[in-house]
Amino acid sequence: MAREESSARASEGKVMRHLFPRTIRIAAVTAAVIAGAAGAAVTRAGAQQAQNFDTRNFDGVQLDIQQVSGNVYMVVGAGGNTTVFTGPEGVMVVDTQFAPLSGKILDAIRTLSDQPIRWIVNTHMHGDHTGGNEAIAKAGRTRAGGNVVGDIGAAATATARIIAHENALNRMVMLDPPLPSAALPTDTFFNARKDLLFNGEAIQMFHQPAAHTDGDLLIHFRRADVVSTGDLFTTVMYPFIDAANGGTIDGYIKALNTILAITVPSNVNEGGTMVIPGHGRLSDEQDVVEYRDMVTIVRDRIREYVRRGMTLDQVKARKPTLDFDPRYGNDTGFWTTSMFIEVIYKQMLAANPPKTVKPATPSRRTNK
C-alpha cells in the first residue's frame, strides 16, 4: 500500500466511471448511497492504490532481500513486498512492486537465480503490487508447445505468465489511464483455489473474496511452508479496506483467520510457517494472531456501538482504536485511522441497521 500522493489521480467521479463496468458501477452506486461520505474517502484511497505512482522518484530505494525458507525469499522495496521462489524449473515472483523499481527487482532476482522467470502472481490489483508486471514478465519466458507455437513462433514463449484472480483482472482492465496489455494477468481463475506444482513445490493460491479488495489471493508454498499474504496482512498500518474495489472488514477478518488456519507454529508459537506480509517485516503465525486480534476487537467495538444506535461522530468520540493507534494509526496519508473507523462503521451500519422504532399504536381501549 503506497502512501504517496498521485499527481495523476483523476477526480473521484472520473475514477469511479473507469474503475467499474456498468453493472458493477450500479452496485457501487448503491453501496455509496449506503456508505455516504465515508465511502467517498475510501474510494479516493482505492483509486490511489490502483495507480502505479510513476511520478515518484525511486532512485534512492534500496532493496532488502530476506531469505525466508529454502528457496523462498522476501524482497522489500518501496511497494508491496515481493516474494521470489527459485528452483531448477525457473523463478516465480509474487507481486512486482511499482513499475520504476522493475530494474532493481530484476537485479535482485538475478542474485538469487539465473533461471528464467516463469511465473508472476499478483495477490491483488493495486499498482504497488502489480506495477512491475510488464517489465518483469518481459524479462522472463514461459513454456509452450504444440500447434500454437508453430503458428505464432517465439512470441508464444517470450514472456512469463501472470496469474491473478479474475476479479483482479476485471479491476485492472478498467483503470484509467489503461494499463498496457503486457501488464495484465494472462492466467486467471474464478473459483476458490488454484494449485500449481513448480520446482517440486506444491503452491496453492486461495481466493479471499471481499477482503482487502474482491480479488485477493493467499499464496502458500507448502514444502517451504511460507505464506505470501499480499495486503491481507501487514505489520505497518491498519488494514486498508478498499471498499470501492470490493473490500469489506468482515471479509478481511475471515482472510486473517484463513491465514491462521494455514499456518502451523512450533510448540511455543514461534516460527513454523513463515508469513510474508504485504508490507512490513517478515512474520509468523503469532504476528498474524496479534493483528487478527486487533482488527477483530476494533470491528466488534464499532459493531456494538452501531447496535446501540450511535452516530459516526459518537463512535469516533469513543476512540475505538486508541489502544492500537501508536502502533498502526495514521493521521495523514492515503489511509488514515479516521477512514478505517469510517469504513467499518458504514459496513456495520449496512449489515446491522438499527431497528426502526415504530410509533406506538394507539390503544383501542380508552381510559375511562
Add this chain to the structure above:
Amino acid sequence: MTRTGLCAAALAVLALGAGASPAAAQVELSGVWQPRYHEDLPERIPGPELRDYLGLPINDSARQFGDSWDPSRITLPEEQCRVHVSPYILRGPLNLRIWVEKDPKTQEVLAIKMYSSTYEQTRTLWMDGRPHPGPNAPHTWMGFSTGRWDGDMLIVETSHLKQGWIRRNGIAMSDRATYTEYLVLNGDMLTHIGVLVDPVFLTEPLVRSQDFIRAQRDLPAQTWLWVCEPVVEIATQTEGDVPAYLPGEHPFKGEFETKHHLPEFAARGGAETMYPEFKERIREWLVKNPRPAPAKGK
C-alpha cells in the same frame, strides 16, 4: 523509595562498582540459577490483579489495551502457548541455565546462552560484535541480543521482540520495544536489572530488577521441559472470536482500588506512580478518605 526508584539507585551503585574492575576480569556466569521472589512477589507469583497498573509508566493507549483485555483471551488455541518475552520471562517461576559458547579454534567468546525452562526458551547473547538485524527481519519472543562487558557487569541490548506483556493483566509491550539489561554477580547471587523502552505504550523507561541464586546441583531433566499443546477449551467458542471488554465497561472496574483502599488515580498507573513523591499524593488522599474501620468481630 518505590521499587522502581530502588532499582534506579541500585543500577547506579552497580555501575559504579562494576566500573572499578579491570575489563579483562570477566566473571563466570555459567551455571544453574534459581530466582528469588522477594521483589514484587504478588505480581510475579500469584499474578497481578486486574486493572492494577500502579507503578507502570504507561500511556492512555496501554490503559485502554489493559482495560479491554479479557483473561478469556488465553483460552484461544492460538494464544495458549504464547511465550513470555525476554523482558518479562525472568520475572516468573523458572529454572535458568547460563553457559558460554566459544570458538573452538581461538577460544574467543562467541555468545553467552541462557536457557529458561519456562517455554523452553534458549536465548543467545552475541558477544562477537555482530550488528543487530535490519528492520525487515522477523521478531521473536527472546529478540535479538548483543552483549558486552563493562568491568564485571554484562550489558545486553535486545531488539526484534514480539509483542508481549509488561504486566500479566493486559498491559502490553509492543514489538517496537527495546530492552537493556545489566547483570552483576555478587558471590552466588546474580542481580539482573532490565530497562524497557517502548515508544508505543510507555512514556518513560521502565526499570525492574530480579535476583537469582546459583544452584549447587543440576536439576532433574524434566524440570527443564515445558510442553505446550494447544487444544479447544471452550466448545461453544466460535472460531475467530476474540474475547474483549468494551472500553470503559470492564466488569471488575474499581475492584482493585476498593480492595486495597487506593485512589483510582493510583490504580491507573502512569509515570508519576513510579516515583517516591507519589507517596505524598496517596497520603493526602488517605487523609481525606480514611480507611474504614474493620467490622466488629473480624
